[in-house]
Amino acid sequence: MSTSTASSSIPSFYSMDGVTRLNGTEFASGLDTQNLIKALTSKTSEEIDMTKQLEQKTEWKRDMFREIEDMLQKFSDNYFSYSSTSENNILSGTFFDSDNLTSSNSSAVTATGSSKDASNVMINSIFNLATKASISTKDKVSNEAIESLSEVGKVISSSSYLDLKLDNKSYRITLGSDIDVSKLSVDTPSNIAAQLATQLQNQINSNSDLKNKVTVSALNDTLKLSGATITGASQNFIDGLGLTGSDASYSLSGSSAIDSQRLYDLGNKLAGVTLTFKLDGLQKN
Numbered sequence: 001m002s003t004s005t006a007s008s009s010i011p012s013f014y015s016m017d018g019v020t021r022l023n024g025t026e027f028a029s030g031l032d033t034q035n036l037i038k039a040l041t042s043k044t045s046e047e048i049d050m051t052k053q054l055e056q057k058t059e060w061k062r063d064m065f066r067e068i069e070d071m072l073q074k075f076s077d078n079y080f081s082y083s084s085t086s087e088n089n090i091l092s093g094t095f096f097d098s099d100n101l102t103s104s105n106s107s108a109v110t111a112t113g114s115s116k117d118a119s120n121v122m123i124n125s126i127f128n129l130a131t132k133a134s135i136s137t138k139d140k141v142s143n144e145a146i147e148s149l150s151e152v153g154k155v156i157s158s159s160s161y162l163d164l165k166l167d168n169k170s171y172r173i174t175l176g177s178d179i180d181v182s183k184l185s186v187d188t189p190s191n192i193a194a195q196l197a198t199q200l201q202n203q204i205n206s207n208s209d210l211k212n213k214v215t216v217s218a219l220n221d222t223l224k225l226s227g228a229t230i231t232g233a234s235q236n237f238i239d240g241l242g243l244t245g246s247d248a249s250y251s252l253s254g255s256s257a258i259d260s261q262r263l264y265d266l267g268n269k270l271a272g273v274t275l276t277f278k279l280d281g282l283q284k285n
Contacts, residue, residue: 162200162225163232164214170231171210173203193218200225 079090161174176199197218204210214227 159234161234162230164210164228165231166210166213166228169209171207171228173200173207173210175199176203190218193223196223 079088081089082091158175158178161172164171164173175196197216200216204214204216210228214225216223216225218224
């Protein structure tokens with residue numbers, strides 16, 4: 001009769017409440033010394049590892065502080081050291097010396113000086129800075145080159161307007177397009193009056209409220225408007241046509257009809273000029 005012996009393996013260690021403990025039954029079959037030592041020193045090993053990590057971080061901080069200290073020292077040596085020969089040294093006796101200034105155009109301005117003169121220099125104010133010469137306008141500009149300023153004043157600007165009143169309503173009538181006096185077949189007052197009358201009438205007819213009620217006509221060298229009251233005009237119309245009246249009411253007929261000389265001067269006076277003025281705090285063109 002044969003017999004069999006059953007064997008079972010019991011772990012040498014077990015954990016309880018976070019503490020590694022030795023299984024007492026292991027004494028019967030011998031100790032696992034390697035695992036025993038590792039288990040008994042595990043907590044100490046963890047503390048040693050954490051200490052080494054802390055040491056490494058401390059060394060990194062030390063190196064960074066040393067770099068910052070070196071940069072601050074270099075900055076101090078360059079800018080705040082009595083012994084430094086750097087031209088940027090604020091504490092150097094030559095730091096505030098004035099440089100010699102030389103203009104590319106000596107006829108415009110020249111200046112020389114030294115540190116001894118600095119205390120005597122004072123700028124009261126700057127009135128204006130130099131800019132390139134230029135000419136500008138708010139109105140349409142011809143694509144032809146302007147050879148001289150005498151050519152300005154030959155175009156009656158399309159922005160010129162008349163303010164009309166009809167049946168207690170106000171309307172603004174503009175020329176619609178520029179009138180180039182120099183391109184008229186005959187540069188006479190009657191031609192200018194006819195051209196003005198045609199363009200104004202076209203603009204009036206484009207308004208259904210004014211069409212067939214208000215007319216502008218040119219008789220010889222006189223421009224006349226009927227059917228409405230002129231209550232205002234752009235400055236170039238007022239100056240060029242010599243509009244007169246009282247209480248901001250103007251007339252183009254009767255005793256204040258435009259004479260030949262005023263119509264002849266119109267081409268030079270309207271010339272695409274825009275004047276700006278203020279009325280009750282508002283800026284108008």
